[in-house]
Amino acid sequence: MKLTLKIWRQKNAKSKGNFETYQMDNVSPEMAFLEMLDALNKRLVEEDKDPVAFDHDCREGICGSCGMYINGHPHGPIPAITTCHLSMRFFKEGQTVWIEPWRAKPFPVIKDLIVDRTAFDKIQIAGGFISVNTGAAPEANNILIRKKDSDNAFDSAICIGCGACVAACKNASAMLFVSAKISQFALLPQGKVEAIDRVRAMVAKMDEVGFGNCSNTGACEAECPKQIKLTNISRMNREYFKAY
Amino acid sequence: MNKILFSSISKKFVMATAGLFLLLFLPVHLLINFMLLKSDPEPFNKAAHFMATFPLVKVFEIVLIGAIMIHITWGIMLQIQNWLARPVGYVSGSKADTSFFSRFMIWTGSSVLIFLVLHFFNFYFVKLGLVPGDAEDFYSIAHNLFKLPMYNYIYLTCFTLLGFHLYHALGSAFQTLGLNHRIWTPVVKVISIIYAILLPAGFAFISISLWLFR
Numbered sequence: 516m517k518l519t520l521k522i523w524r525q526k527n528a529k530s531k532g533n534f535e536t537y538q539m540d541n542v543s544p545e546m547a548f549l550e551m552l553d554a555l556n557k558r559l560v561e562e563d564k565d566p567v568a569f570d571h572d573c574r575e576g577i578c579g580s581c582g583m584y585i586n587g588h589p590h591g592p593i594p595a596i597t598t599c600h601l602s603m604r605f606f607k608e609g610q611t612v613w614i615e616p617w618r619a620k621p622f623p624v625i626k627d628l629i630v631d632r633t634a635f636d637k638i639q640i641a642g643g644f645i646s647v648n649t650g651a652a653p654e655a656n657n658i659l660i661r662k663k664d665s666d667n668a669f670d671s672a673i674c675i676g677c678g679a680c681v682a683a684c685k686n687a688s689a690m691l692f693v694s695a696k697i698s699q700f701a702l703l704p705q706g707k708v709e710a711i712d713r714v715r716a717m718v719a720k721m722d723e724v725g726f727g728n729c730s731n732t733g734a735c736e737a738e739c740p741k742q743i744k745l746t747n748i749s750r751m752n753r754e755y756f757k758a759y
Numbered sequence: 760m761n762k763i764l765f766s767s768i769s770k771k772f773v774m775a776t777a778g779l780f781l782l783l784f785l786p787v788h789l790l791i792n793f794m795l796l797k798s799d800p801e802p803f804n805k806a807a808h809f810m811a812t813f814p815l816v817k818v819f820e821i822v823l824i825g826a827i828m829i830h831i832t833w834g835i836m837l838q839i840q841n842w843l844a845r846p847v848g849y850v851s852g853s854k855a856d857t858s859f860f861s862r863f864m865i866w867t868g869s870s871v872l873i874f875l876v877l878h879f880f881n882f883y884f885v886k887l888g889l890v891p892g893d894a895e896d897f898y899s900i901a902h903n904l905f906k907l908p909m910y911n912y913i914y915l916t917c918f919t920l921l922g923f924h925l926y927h928a929l930g931s932a933f934q935t936l937g938l939n940h941r942i943w944t945p946v947v948k949v950i951s952i953i954y955a956i957l958l959p960a961g962f963a964f965i966s967i968s969l970w971l972f973r
Contacts, residue, residue: 521850534850584849584851585851586851586854587849587851587852587853587854587855588854588855592854613850613851615849615850615851618845618847618848618849619844619845620843620844620845620846621844683853683855685841685845685853685862686841686844686845687841687844687845688767688841688844690767718766718767718768719762719766721767722762722766722767725843725844726767726844727840727841727843727844727845728767728770728771728837728840728841729767729771729935730771730837730841730861730864730931731861731927731930731931731934731935732857732858732861732862733857733858733861734853734855734857737855737856737857738855745934745939746939748934748939749934749935749937749938749939750937750939751768752768752771752772752934752935752936752937753937755766755768756772756937759763
């Protein structure tokens, strides 16, 4: 099929950037979205032009690398999938596809569609861990955990830190991400030990790096490729109130 | 300390608690307003006099004014920070499937603020002696205002927008306060919708009754 791509091109963090238009004539519906971009880049390289820079790694929907804002949706118009899992069969003949980078002050554009997501790393480093010595794993059944809690903790832990929640949020808030990272520990006995320090540090870092404030709109939950729930944000708020 | 008081979660906590307090006051105001429908001005004026003079209500009034000021100030502060958090917007817009009214809280809130300013000039500042008028006869002031078509247009528009604001408010406040529950959250949502429809409808009913049927 034929598609018109409108892609954000920006040479580096300091340059202004603009949308470039590319015509794609032989897009197969069986292609993945990133394959389609690969095909475009192959053509650009052959034409001695600068290929479109975009993040990708596993192409299996689990690494959180790929992130682009496609036609008004982070990761494109299909719910609960990452860009690498987005198939071209979801697009129509002759359609115009707008491809933009994540837009948030703490996610500055590095080049084209690649943004600097180290703000998330800083939040993780601030408290997204438990302090235990590595080495031989303890006997798994020494600490019994309620099935419901382990399920909920796992549901939070599957957040891949891609930043779609920030990209989708009208306030560029990172609360879904941060609350998922807090919840995965808060629900488990191993995480309860440092719960107070963790929520204080992670929320302080989240504010410091410049993310917006949550206004409970729910765009993050609607657009999250891993379907992380808003209940995490409520849990994070409870953890925060308990911490002070 | 400032970092804690003005953290994103603390600011939202302040917004939610102040907002909930304002939600509690609105039905009280509505009940008093229903006395405007009586042909005798005495009950409404007595109620207004009681609200203006009873010591406990005076304390409540200070807290209420405080809650209004805080809700407005914090709301504007949060909104500015949120705008600053996304200096460059999206060309393809946002098509996320979200609660419609939650996207416009700052604007529906702003319209309520515009009405509030007007309302204070018409009544509250008269009571304080800042604006000329008979503070002992709010009944006549209200009736005269509701005779003006333009006042009714503004009144009905603002209360419709208040309804939109309330539609998201209650559920949002509960979520912010950490009260998200598998069973109770949907119940709160339903209560929120009923509240958002009934309360402005009550105020609108009084406005239309006095405007068109008196």
